Amino acid sequence: MTISVQDPSAFYRALCRIRSFEETVLENFPKGVFFGTTHTYIGQEANAVGVLAHCQPQDIVFSNHRCHGHFLAYGGDPHALFAELMGKSTGVCGGRGGSQHLQWKNFYSNGIQGGITPVATGMALAERLQGHSPVVFTFIGDGTLGEGALYESLNLASLWHAPVLFVLENNRIAQTTPVDIAVAGNMAARFSAFGIPAQELDSSDVLEIYPLAGKLVDEVRETQTPRALILHTCRFGPHSKGDDTRSEEAIERMKTQRDPLHLQAARVNDEQSIQIRSEISAEIAAAFQAALADPFPVIHAVAGSSI
């Protein structure tokens, strides 16, 4: 969803929409309205909003397990996403996929760490070979740096000039495993070793992320070769739900110093920010209620249609 930097309230609105959606998910999970599990994006909202503000209609997004924020920033419908989490027929994928498996327009996600990067690379290659000049955004986390398929993708993307922007969201933890006991060496060097220029930013400020992402997106678009953007960020919530192993103080510290919503709220006046928050919470509440009322799919529709 293209957003103009001239309008701070548009960014604020997009950040709030993700936050409000995810808070509603966590709040309602214990009530048993959702199936399976979820991975919320609270704390990382500025990444999706700042990066995908550059996404044009011909572009493609391939996201991972933590995909709600990416989906909503792409322009996805909160009602359809709630419905998908609830396994309803009105869900993004008719209830087949659930939280981690979304497909809508040019947005895709899958829950296998590292597995999506070769697929995203192939999509980018296919688009370029067919004479299009898209950018394929693919999102991975720090923990996914452990997966071999990623490095095969980097090699192939570089060799075969695939227009991919690899967005590495380093929230410094993978489920419960801190980055320093899982990732050796240097993150940026992983990309540059394959000839893929990489830029790093340690910020939760959408107005810092947006321009750097824009520069890399432009480079991918113009050169039709890959780039990497490493965003050092903070996960405020649990990995999925109720499974945070970090100290409360550490989380509180992150929340006071690195909240993308607070940073952006300072750029819109109080009255406006209150209004935006209330509009968004009404929108999200209505989407949630609507999804609750939606019907479940019937099994023959699920079983019969593919091989």
Add this chain to the structure above:
Amino acid sequence: MTTVLESLNHALHTAMQADPGVYLLGEDLLDPYGGAFKVARGLSTAFPDRVLTSPISEAGLVGLASGMALRGLRPVVEIMFGDFLTLSADQLINHAAKFRWMYNDRVRVPLVVRTPMGGRRGYGPTHSQSLEKHFLGTPGLRVLAPCDLGDPGLLLRQAILEDDPVLFIENKLLYLCRIPSGKDLADLELTTLNPDSAAAPGLDAQTYAPAYTLRMRGAPPARLTLVAYGYMAHLARQAMVQLAYENEIFTELVILTQLAPFTIQPVLDSVQQTGRVLAIEEGSLSMGWGAEIVARVAAALGPRLLASQRLAALDSAIPASGPLEAETLPDTAAIIQAAKKMV
């Protein structure tokens, strides 16, 4: 007479000629080498922009190809040895085969992964296996295996035309087999069956993969049904002829080219007459394809099934040493021996 290898190679030429969206990807594909088993020979010369010789990255490559397939192209990936398919298992099972269904039928993945399987060349434990059983029954993944009857190249061309992912298993010894003409099969009566999709719920309407039934011409009623695919179908055909001429044991051979998903009907049609079934495969015995064949026949026929057996490789790794490998893999003599015990 055309060999299976020539037929497949010709099919790739034809498919690439017909559709500029067809790409071939794999390791060491460029001429003059033309791929480890030469199925790709000539293609990089004819279509230099569409034959992508790749780094040694089976996972990356199959993933990349399914991305290409999602976005409008028809990639064909060659995995140099079927043994290396394990490296791309995640991409096949959790990605390519899942996408269409998981995304609510809004996307299609016209991907073909073809690979040579099988032993008898002394390549040892990691270059001789028939690993297809590990992929059979994966929802969303069609598994095909040509044999040396009919038109193996046509089967490949149709797999390339299809909009869902296909794993295409080529036995290495089958490559040099010549495809017999009607005249060459003089003693045998060949029936080609297209399985009825209605008989197999969940199977696509596309019924391009044929099944074949072979009988001894003018022979008394058969008392045993042999079921096989790939190169084992070639060996079973030899066994069938020897059993008839040397032992007066008359059998019917049913050959499947679609291993999964599949309909048992062509097998049932035969076993209903013979009462006995022997499933023959080159993969290791336990938990294999033959077990599925026998289970389905037993479920359908109940007490009308007089006897059922499986013949397969030993449940062991495949040794390099010639005599050991020969002991490990089923051959014509083993088929004859197993058949004699059953009638």
